[in-house]
Amino acid sequence: MSEYRLNRLFNADSGRLLDVAVDHGFFGEASFLNGIENMDHVISTLVDAGPDAIQLTLGQARLLQSVKGKSKPALVLRADIANIYGNPLDTHLFSHHVPNAIEEAVRLDAAAVCANLIQLPGRPEIREACVKSIMALRAEATKYGMPLMVEPLVMQDNAVAGGYMVDGDTDKIRTLVRQARELGADLIKADPTDNVEDYHRVVEVAGDIPVLVRGGGRVDDKTLLERTVAVLEQGASGIVYGRNVVQHRNPTGITRALMAVLHDSVSAEDALELVGGDEK
Template sequence: MSGKNIRLARLFGNDGRALIVALDHGRRHGPIPGIKNLGKTLKEIVKAEVDGIMMTPAMISRYWDIVKDIFLIARIDGTGTVKSLDETDDRLIASVLFAVKKGADAVSVMVYPGSINEQFLWEKLSIVVEEAENIGIPVLAEVVPKPPVFENKFDPYAIAYGSRIAAEIGADIIKTLYTENFGEIVESTPVPIVILGGEKTSSPTDILEIVEKAVKEGAAGAAIGRNIFQHENPLGMARALMAIIHEGLKASEAAESFL
C-alpha cells in the first residue's frame, strides 16, 4: 500500500466516509464571523472527533497543538479573494512540500469549470497532483462551476463535467455541490466525492437534510465550513453531521440528539 493510500484510509476509515470541517475561509474572506478567533473555534470542533480539518498551511502550523490528532488538509491556493478583481484567478500560495512541512496530510486546490481561467486552473491542479504523487500526498479538488459558461453552479452537467475532469487529471477526492441526479455524478466520477456546504443555510436542519440525501446517493461524506462554524452550536452541528455520515441517522434524529 502506498503512502497516499495509507493517508486516504486514515481519512475515510472503515466505512469509506468522512466529515471534513473547512476552516480555510480566512484566506478568501478575511476574519468572518465564526473564525475571527480561530483557536477558540478549533477547540470546539476537535471535541466532535471529526475526520478532517481544512486550513491553510500557516494556520495548521500556528494551531498545531490543537489539531495535531486530526487529519489535516492544507488549502494551498488562495490569490482569488472576495475583494480581488477576479475570484477565479486563484493561484498557488504554497507548494505541496511546504504544506507537508507545516503538518498537512493532504492538500486542496480550487477549480472553477466554465470560468475564463478554467484552463489555467486545470494546469494548476495537474502541477499539484504530480508534486503530491511524488511524496505520497492525496489531493482534494474543490470543483465549483462558474460563468460565463455555467450560469447555474448547480447544473448537474457542469458538476459532472468538472468532477470527472478533476479525477482524470489525478485528484484523489472531489469536493463539490450537491445537486439533482447526484447518484449519476457519483457513478461517473471514479474517486470519492464529498459535498460542500457553501453559505450558511437559513435553517440549521437544511444542511443536515442535504448531507443525509447526498450520503444515500453515494457521497463519501461532506466538507462543511460556515454551516458548522457560524452555527450557534458548532460542536453540536459537527456531532450531528458525524452521526448522519457514520451512523446513518436521519437529519431529524441528528438535530434532536445534538442541536
C-alpha cells in the same frame, strides 16, 4: 503511498468523512471572516467536537497540529488562493497555488492537500490557471505520496448571483468533476446539485474516486441534515462543510449530529435532536 494518508481521513467503519473547512480567510473577503475571527477559539472548539478532518491554510495549520495527543482531527491543507469570490469582481482575477505546497504539507503532517478547479463564466483563464496548478501539484503529490483533493467549482455569472454562488446544473458539475478525475484527483470535493436525486450521476463520473459534497451557504439544521442524508444515499463518500459548522450557534452539536449521520447512519430527524439548543 497516498492511501496511507487517506486511511487517516476516512472513518474505518463507515468509510465516510466529515471535513470542516476553515480556510476562508485565505481569499481576502471580509464577509468570509464571520464566525472565524478568533481562530485559536475556532480550532479549540472543533478539536473538542471531533470531526474527521479540518481544512486549513498554511498560516493557520499550526493551530491544529500543535494540539497534543493522537486523537485530533486530520489536517487537510489548502494549497491555492484566488480572488474570484467578490461582488463586484476585481478588475484583475487570479488563481495561484503555493509553489512548495506539497513539501509544506509533508512538514505539517497533513493527510491531504486541496486545490480548486474553477469554472467562472466568461473567464476561461481562471480555469486554465487552475488546471496548471493541479498538474503541478499532482506531480509533487505523487512524489511525496500526498493525496490531492480537487474542488471543482461551477459558478453562476457574478453579475447575477455574486462570485461565491454555486451553479447547481447537474451536467456542468458532472463535466467539471470528470475533468478533476482525469487530472488525477485522489479526492473530489464537489458542488451539490440543484436536484439532489441527480447526485448519483456526479458520483458515477468520478469513478472510483471518493466524492465529498460541499456545504455552501448557511441553511437551517433540518435542511442541512436532510441534504446530507440525501447525498449519502446517492453515493457520496462524505461532506466538506464550513460555514454551516463554524457559524453555527453550537458547532459541537451540529458536528455531533453530522458525524452520527455519516458514521452511524442516523436519520436526519434523530440527528436533529443531537444538535441541542433552539434553532436561530
